Amino acid sequence: MAHVVLKDLIKNYGSFNAVKSVSLTVNDGEFVALVGPSGCGKTTTLNLVAGLTSVTSGDILIGDQVVNDLDPKDRDIAMVFQNYALYPQKSVYKNLAFPLQMRKLPKDEIDRKVKEAARVLDMTQLLERKPRELSGGQQQRVALGRALVRDPAVFLMDEPLSNLDAKLRVQMRSEIKRFHQDLKATIIYVTHDQLEAVTMADRMAVMNGGYLQQYDTPAQVFANPVNMFVASFVGSPAMSLVPLQASTSNGSTFLTSAEGWQLELSPKNARKVAKASSNKVVLGARHSTIRLHKNAEPGCVPAKAYTVEPTGDITFVQAFLSGAIVNISVPPSVPVSPDEPVWLEFDQERLHLFDGETEMALRSE
Ligand SMILES: Nc1ncnc2c1ncn2[C@@H]1O[C@H](COP(=O)(O)OP(=O)(O)OP(=O)(O)O)[C@@H](O)[C@H]1O
Ligand SMILES: [Mg+2]
Incomplete structure (x- = not known):
């Protein structure tokens, strides 16, 4: 295996800049996900x-x-692609052996490599089958096997699971992660699905509009998104973002809504707001850090329930707060109805604050 370094990488198609000066290092044995919305330049980078x-x-x-x-x-x-393009007339064994035959490897070495790949991917019993006799997940495993037998320095995968149904995708997600751990393989994995990136990768490179926005561990990206784009892209349901006005009086800092309510900030959050380039500040909060109250309480701000989605063990409520939609999760035992007035309490320790002009995260240091 090997490390991979991208240095100031630029790709233009004519006058269109698809990749804008991307620099990152993938360490030997590391699993890195390139993630971002459609058209952000992931496939081009790969x-x-x-x-x-x-x-x-x-x-x-x-x-x-x-x-x-x-x-x-x-x-x-x-490379492993979304479309795994197996040879339909060849058995699994021959599909795996073919790239090695092309490289003119000795027959017994080919046999050894094919059997080893089949063992690693748990498909020894499938070797004599044709692709049409396999499930989608098994076919994707053969495609993975075909990459594996080549024993490359780096695996490059472009949305390899997006043709599979939801359940199989979750299962193959674990299998590819296992494959990475067992082989200590260097993998660059492209996906538009932030959850795939968060669950599988050692580090994720979040791209938008050809730019690398943030490159860090999923935990860091989740806890400390660098800007509003990353904050709203990573995590589901998305982080709520509420544009507000900052002001200071008598030594306290407040965020004020156009509707008139005020939220007093903790000293640490006040220090962050002091760094903003104007009084426009965007409050960010994840669903799990907002408490919903049915009555007005000190420190709470007034909102109105909009949709209520029970999922079994957790109920997601969307509410209007100062013109923005806010996602909140509540236990299923809390009855909430659409259009009901509710009051929201933000966990100030886990609040995110962004500069309303630059959209960058505000830090207290
Ligand atoms: N051969 C090409 N000629 C011109 N423009 C291209 C070409 N290939 C890609 N692009 C453009 O470059 C941008 C990035 O494309 P890319 O395929 O890298 O996106 P992506 O992040 O992989 O998106 P998706 O999630 O939809 O696969 C897009 O705007 C696309 O239209
Ligand atoms: Mg793509």
Whole structure:
């Protein structure tokens, strides 16, 4: 296995900038997810690493070698795509063996590698079947096996699970994670599904509009999103964002709504707000950090329930607060009806505050 370095990577298609100066290092044996909304440049970035697209500027290193000018076949990578494109007439065994035969490996070595891949992916009993005799998940495992037998320095995966149904996707998610742990493989994994990235990756690279927004562990990205885009992209239901006005009086800092209510901030949150470039501040809160009250209480702000979605062990309530939609979770035992007035209490320790002008997170230090 090997590490991968992207240095100031830029890709233009004509005058369109698809990838805008992306720099990141994937350590040897690390599982990194490239995640972001459709069109943000994930596949383009992966294809640059694979050599399927040429670099406009910047460098790509695999191991210590700059690979910008190497053909895909000389980059020591293996790709797994959404569309696994197995040979329909060949058995699983032959599908796995084929890339090795192309490389003219000795027959007994091919046999050993195929059987080892089948063992790792738990499909020894499927080797004689044809692809049409396999489930979608089994076919995806064969596609993974075909990458595995090549014993590459880096695995590149582009939305490998998006053709599978929801249940199978969850199962294959665990299997790929297991595959990574067992092999200590270096994996760059593209997905638009933040939950896949959060659950599988050691680190996630969140992209938007061709820019790398944040590159960190899922826990860090979740706890300390750098800006409003990352805050609302990672986590489900999304973090609620409420634009408000900051003001200070008698040594206290308040966030004021156009509707007239005020929320007094803790000293730490007041220090964050003092760093804002104007009095426009956006309050951010995850559903689990907001308490819903049925009556007005000190420190609470007034809202109005909009939708109520029971999911079994947790009920999600959406409420209007100062013109914004806020997601809150409550135990199923709390009865809430649409259009009912409710009061919200924010956990100030876990509140997020953003600069209303730059959309960047405000920090207290
Ligand atoms: N060959 C091309 N020529 C021109 N523009 C392209 C080309 N390939 C991609 N693009 C554009 O570059 C941007 C990034 O595309 P890319 O395929 O990398 O997105 P993505 O993040 O993988 O999206 P998705 O989640 O939909 O797969 C898009 O706006 C796309 O239209
Ligand atoms: Mg893509």
